[in-house]
Amino acid sequence: MTQTNWMTPECAALPFEIRREVEDFEVQELPLYPATGEGGHLYITIEKTGLDTARAKRVLAKHFDLDPRTIGHAGQKDARAVTQQRLSLEGISVEQAMAFEHSRLRIIDATLHGHKLRRGHLAGNRFRILLRDLPEGSKVTVDKVMQLLQERGVPNRYMAQRFGQKGDNANIGRMLVLGDVQGAREAARGQGHKHWPKALRTLMVGAWQAQIFNAVLEARMGWEGGLQTVCPGDLAIRHESGGIFLVEEEADASRAKDLEISASGPLPGRRARLPEGAVLELEEGALAADGVSNEDLQGTGPFLSRLGARRPLRALVSNVSTEETPDGLWVVFELPPGAFATAVIDEVGKGLGVGWGLSVTPSQGEVQ
16 A cells, blocks of 8 residues: 555554454444343343354354344454454343353343344444554554544545455455356355355445445545545535435535544445545446446346445544553554444554454455
8 A cells, every 4th residue: 555545644654463362352342222121132241252243143042042043233243352242132031141151252241121132233342452563662653643543533444354365255246246146156166155145145245345435435545635525526424423415515524624524435236325526437437447337236136126325434433542561552442333443453554564354455455
């Protein structure tokens, strides 16, 4: 990447390593609302080590004799971390939950609630990440990077893990979008996937959408004002409410500078609202460079009929801090749902950091 790809170009790049140990990466899900203490669903907070959310749900389902599909979750959490998140169980008592024991999964608390926990029902995530092997005296620079990101926001890139171990999930997703289901199936088989469930196909299409989004994001960072402004024709997103509106007045640029709104980028599909003017030209160009047009996305197949959304090009970073220890420098911060912690850490290394989930090229991009 060139320096224009970074939100903090005035800060020197620092080499480091993350995720040498699973315990070097901590995630705490921030709930959107408290459980009421009444109802037929039990909201539990779990802490898991070395397990992703799907595996944790299977462990709990087997223990409590439940269908994993009945267990609610708000967001997906990575396996390569120590993570806390909320799940919901139906028909299980507080006493049953608190008696659960497992070597890599424990239930911290349990409270009844009136409905199943739904996807997206989280306020955000708090991260605590250990940077190892930093040059001596790096804390001053890391503190500066984190302060600037809190003032400016961070590029809301999809990072490497979003694209699969070989980085080719987006290509398979593109085949599906263009109707080449057989070609996509063969490519997935080449990845080692013996089965072809809907969840896997959806994952591939999502990786393709993420690739287009990242391409638009990198181009927008080269525009005057970068991600800290909006321009006429933009579809801006209000960070507090998630509302989307068409930018028609230059005065909206000051709202972007104040972190009230940000420009959005496409997760392409027939349901995605389109911007106008130069912004639309840019987004259509990103599709064309990948051999796709908006017309290709207007079909009604199993993927296209419900495909399409907008995502902020910038994510807000809050409650930042750092702590020096003998093992390295712990970096603490909070992000909204769907934003990748490694996009923040990438700003420290600017391509020099190593570890799972980091991106080294603009086309690479990172679970929630």
